[in-house]
Amino acid sequence: xxxxxxxxxxxxxxxxxxxxxxxxxxxxxxxxxxxxxxxxxxxxxxxxxxxxxxxxxxxxxxxxxxxxxxxxxxxxxxxxxxxxxxxxxxxxxxxxxxxxxxxxxxxxxxxxxxxxxxxxxxxxxxxxxxxxxxxxxxxxxxxxxxxxxxxxxxxxxxxxxxxxxxxxxxxxxxxxxxxxxxxxxxxxxxxxxxxxxxxxxxxxxxxxxxxxxxxxxxxxxxxxxxxxxxxxxxxxxxxxxxxxxxxxxxxxxxxxxxxxxxxxxxxxxxxxxxxxxxxxxxxxxxxxxxxxxxxxxxxxxxxxxxxxxxxxxxxxxxxxxxxxxxxxxxxxxxxxxxxxxxxxxxxxxxxx
Amino acid sequence: xxxxxxxxxxxxxxxxxxxxxxxxxxxxxxxxxxxxxxxxxxxxxxxxxxxxxxxxxxxxxxxxxxxxxxxxxxxxxxxxxxxxxxxxxxxxxxxxxxxxxxxxxxxxxxxxxxxxxxxxxxxxxxxxxxxxxxxxxxxxxxxxxxxxxxxxxxxxxxxxxxxxxxxxxxxxxxxxxxxxxxxxxxxxxxxxxxxxxxxxxxxxxxxxxxxxxxxxxxxxxxxxxxxxxxxxxxxxxxxxxxxxxxxxxxxxxxxxxxxxxxxxxxxxxxxxxxxxxxxxxxxxxxxxxxxxxxxxxxxxxxxxxx
Numbered sequence: 001x002x003x004x005x006x007x008x009x010x011x012x013x014x015x016x017x018x019x020x021x022x023x024x025x026x027x028x029x030x031x032x033x034x035x036x037x038x039x040x041x042x043x044x045x046x047x048x049x050x051x052x053x054x055x056x057x058x059x060x061x062x063x064x065x066x067x068x069x070x071x072x073x074x075x076x077x078x079x080x081x082x083x084x085x086x087x088x089x090x091x092x093x094x095x096x097x098x099x100x101x102x103x104x105x106x107x108x109x110x111x112x113x114x115x116x117x118x119x120x121x122x123x124x125x126x127x128x129x130x131x132x133x134x135x136x137x138x139x140x141x142x143x144x145x146x147x148x149x150x151x152x153x154x155x156x157x158x159x160x161x162x163x164x165x166x167x168x169x170x171x172x173x174x175x176x177x178x179x180x181x182x183x184x185x186x187x188x189x190x191x192x193x194x195x196x197x198x199x200x201x202x203x204x205x206x207x208x209x210x211x212x213x214x215x216x217x218x219x220x221x222x223x224x225x226x227x228x229x230x231x232x233x234x235x236x237x238x239x240x241x242x243x244x245x246x247x248x249x250x251x252x253x254x255x256x257x258x259x260x261x262x263x264x265x266x267x268x269x270x271x272x273x274x275x276x277x278x279x280x281x282x283x284x285x286x287x288x289x290x291x292x293x294x295x296x297x298x299x300x301x302x303x304x305x306x307x308x309x310x311x312x313x314x315x316x317x318x319x320x321x322x323x324x325x326x327x328x329x330x331x332x333x334x335x336x337x338x339x340x341x342x343x344x345x346x347x348x349x350x351x352x
Numbered sequence: 353x354x355x356x357x358x359x360x361x362x363x364x365x366x367x368x369x370x371x372x373x374x375x376x377x378x379x380x381x382x383x384x385x386x387x388x389x390x391x392x393x394x395x396x397x398x399x400x401x402x403x404x405x406x407x408x409x410x411x412x413x414x415x416x417x418x419x420x421x422x423x424x425x426x427x428x429x430x431x432x433x434x435x436x437x438x439x440x441x442x443x444x445x446x447x448x449x450x451x452x453x454x455x456x457x458x459x460x461x462x463x464x465x466x467x468x469x470x471x472x473x474x475x476x477x478x479x480x481x482x483x484x485x486x487x488x489x490x491x492x493x494x495x496x497x498x499x500x501x502x503x504x505x506x507x508x509x510x511x512x513x514x515x516x517x518x519x520x521x522x523x524x525x526x527x528x529x530x531x532x533x534x535x536x537x538x539x540x541x542x543x544x545x546x547x548x549x550x551x552x553x554x555x556x557x558x559x560x561x562x563x564x565x566x567x568x569x570x571x572x573x574x575x576x577x578x579x580x581x582x583x584x585x586x587x588x589x590x591x592x593x594x595x596x597x598x599x600x601x602x603x604x605x606x607x608x609x610x611x612x613x614x615x616x617x618x619x620x621x622x623x624x625x626x627x628x629x630x631x632x633x634x635x636x637x638x639x640x641x642x643x644x645x646x647x648x649x650x651x652x653x654x655x656x657x658x
Contacts, residue, residue: 051480057510062503065469066476069410069487072458073477096463097470105451105459106441107656141657167658 004184006177009151010040010116013158014078017114018048021076021162026053027063028080028116037080038118038178060089067113068097076162077113084117084172085131098168099142114161115170119211119263121311127299132264134210137170138240138273144169144194145240147263149214151182152191153238160193169194174212174263196244198251202231205324206251206258207317208274210237213261213293220317223336230325240270248274249282256287257324261317266294288327291320314341359397359558360616360623365631366393366420367617372635373416373433374594381643382433384446389417391588391611392520395552396421396490398561399518399581402569403488408456408474410467411490413448414520415460418490423455426634430642438645442652464491465498468517472504475513475578484573486514493582494525497533505545508578516565516572517580520555522587527602538582547578555585556616586611 017024026044028037032055036042045053056063060081067077081087087094094115101111120129138145144167148154154173161169191197199214200221207217214236221232233251237243252258258278262270271292278286296310315335322331353361370390376382389396392414400421403409411418419429424440432439433447440451451459458474461467471489478485495501496519508515519538523530542549550568552561561583568579588608590597598605612618 057503057506059500059503059507061500062469062472062507065466065500066473066507068470069408069458069473069475070477071473072408072470073474075473075477077473092463093466093469097461097466101459102658103656104441104445104449106439106444108441108451108453109459144658 002184003181004151004187006151006154006173006180006182007039009154009182009187010158010173011042013154013162014041014044015047016159017076017078017162018044018052020159023074024052024076024078024162025070026078026080027056029056029058029082031055031080037082038175041080060086061093064090064093064115065097068093068101068111071111071113072109078162079113079115081115081117083129084119084133085128087115087117087133087137087170090115091136094137094143094168094170095140099140102167103142110166111168112166113168114158115168117170117172119172119174121174121176121212121263124302124304124307125300126302130300132172132211132262132295134172134240135264135269135273138270139268142168144242146171146194146238147211147240148173149177149209149211149236149238150180150186151184152187153197153236155187156191157193157238165194172211177212177215180215194239194242196238196247197236198247199234199236200232202233202255204231204255204257205321206233206235206248206255207261208235208237208248208258209261210240210270211263213263216314217261217317219314220321223314223318223340224321224325228322228325228333230321232321237270237274240273243274243277245277245281248277249285252278253282253285256285258286259291259293259317259320259324261293264295265297266292267297269294288324291324293317293320355401355562356559357623359401359562360620361627361631362401362421363393363397363558364617364624364627365634366397366417368628368631368635369420369426369429370416372639376639377594382447383435384433384448385592386416386433386447386594387414387592388589388594389414391615392522392555392585393417393421393617394558395518395520395555395561395583395585398558399488399565401562402565403456404485405456406483407485407488407569408458408471409488409490410458410471410474411460412464412467412492412495413460413462414492415448415450418460419450419452419457422452422457424450424452424457426638427641430638431645434642434645435647436642436645437648437652438641443648444652464495465500467491468495468504469500471515471517472508472513475508475515476511479511479513479576486516486569486572488516488518490518490520492525493519493521493523493530494533495519496538497525505542505547505578509545509547512576513578514572514576515578516568517578519580519582520585521582522585524587524591524603526591527600529602538580542580547580549580549582551582551584553584555583556611556614558616588612
């Protein structure tokens with residue numbers, strides 16, 4: 001069995017993009033330095049040349065607008081941001097120009113492009129290096145937002161986006177996923193891009209998850225299955241702006257109980273959106289109120305003790321599964337111990 | 353026809369189109385803001401005449417002059433302003449977002465600085481493909497205050513890109529005077545970025561503007577270097593809308609008169625007489641086309657979002 005990390009999948013996807021699509025450009029901060037943007041762009045400048053792979057000045061506004069003119073001229077820009085927080089400096093171009101260029105001109109133009117933004121997390125990344133801003137982008141008609149949760153998602157979605165998609169796509173990669181190892185055999189068969197996936201089937205509780213929360217949900221579901229035989233169904237939203245609504249409603253019709261697990265804040269975010277989808281389509285399928293996993297409603301603190309309160313983990317998900325399954329919050333069940341969590345994920349040491 | 357006369361015809365055509373819009377506007381057939389180019393037609397025609405069809409132009413919401421000077425179709429223009437389905441963008445763009453991709457007019461934005469970076473990306477494409485073209489970003493003096501202007505100057509100079517930034521300096525940003533907004537001297541600023549700069553003190557001087565931009569363009573396609581031209585000009589009408597606003601206290605009618613009294617589109621009576629009828633007929637036909645066109649239907653609402 002051969003293995004592939006999330007990081008390796010991105011590196012392959014970037015190289016494939018430059019190879020398969022001769023119009024593609026890869027640019028951003030740290031793209032050509034010795035770090036190769038966390039190892040995802042190493043060697044690309046040497047292989048494909050400095051015209052196609054280049055560093056940028058610290059000019060997110062101009063370099064995002066640059067993509068418009070490049071795309072209008074048949075190039076395929078891949079603009080990478082070391083931290084998705086920096087995308088806020090691109091917001092004007094993304095929202096006012098890129099999202100609207102096709103619509104505003106009545107279909108005269110198309111802006112095919114990919115923006116990669118990385119969500120930092122843990123080890124003191126603090127308030128401006130760790131935000132999950134998917135909801136801000138997903139709110140805007142014209143922007144497609146994906147959050148690949150596995151190596152396969154990365155490979156399938158990036159291949160589709162770079163070679164077939166004619167519109168702007170924003171991909172938010174979770175930094176903590178980078179060292180997750182996946183079986184590479186799983187990556188062989190292609191799945192549909194820009195939609196949601198069933199990660200595992202179950203009949204008791206549904207979890208609709210995004211990004212790293214898909215992994216956390218899998219860990220939580222293993223725990224409750226081992227201890228209580230609870231069968232959890234997990235849906236990986238993957239494309240935040242184009243969730244498979246039918247898939248979500250069918251799953252919740254079956255289980256009647258749903259947890260939405262996101263890396264962002266809950267209000268006006270992914271949790272709110274999934275709850276909206278269920279409430280406006282088939283509220284009667286719910287046998288219990290929807291539960292949410294999201295960040296504490298505060299900026300991310302730097303101190304480790306506070307950070308641990310800020311981020312929910314598999315233990316919080318286990319707690320909610322029990323609450324839904326047993327129909328009460330004080331279910332009295334043991335949650336996974338620190339040692340159990342350590343075993344299921346070697347705790348991140350940093351720095352990064 | 354002498355080249356000057358050809359340009360005069362084009363500038364007069366823009367002037368008369370704007371005057372027709374002023375006439376139509378109270379009827380509420382154009383249900384969107386208009387930022388008229390009246391007073392600012394000459395230099396646009398001048399520099400556009402030095403461009404080829406494959407030279408791309410990006411502009412701001414004050415887009416009627418660049419749209420028409422670059423060769424945009426007049427019937428589609430009026431249909432677009434009337435919000436009709438035969439408009440260039442099926443009525444979704446209106447006056448502020450004109451485009452004419454067939455003739456290299458690549459869009460106009462109400463976010464005035466943004467288009468400089470769009471032109472930057474287009475210029476990068478020209479450079480890496482080795483094409484013999486330039487890209488023009490036409491902005492107002494206000495847009496030079498945006499951060500993106502400075503970001504673009506830096507990148508254009510750093511990467512040797514064939515981008516020509518044309519600054520229409522009418523001295524006003526909405527109602528705010530340039531001296532209340534700017535601390536920098538454009539010449540010094542561009543010097544810091546090692547970008548060549550030409551200041552045109554008389555925006556009415558179409559002939560010189562044409563000759564000079566032709567020379568600049570020729571140099572740019574050989575050297576792949578950015579260039580900035582500042583055109584001193586004057587806005588006759590209010591920032592938005594079709595009104596005079598000399599009674600609002602932020603500017604004096606005296607300034608207007610200084611420009612107006614020597615405006616060739618007012619003073620050159622023989623040429624005006626010669627061209628007026630032909631242009632009027634074309635405008636009549638275009639307005640009639642717009643009137644007769646249908647309004648877009650519901651199915652257009654959700655089209656072209658992604």
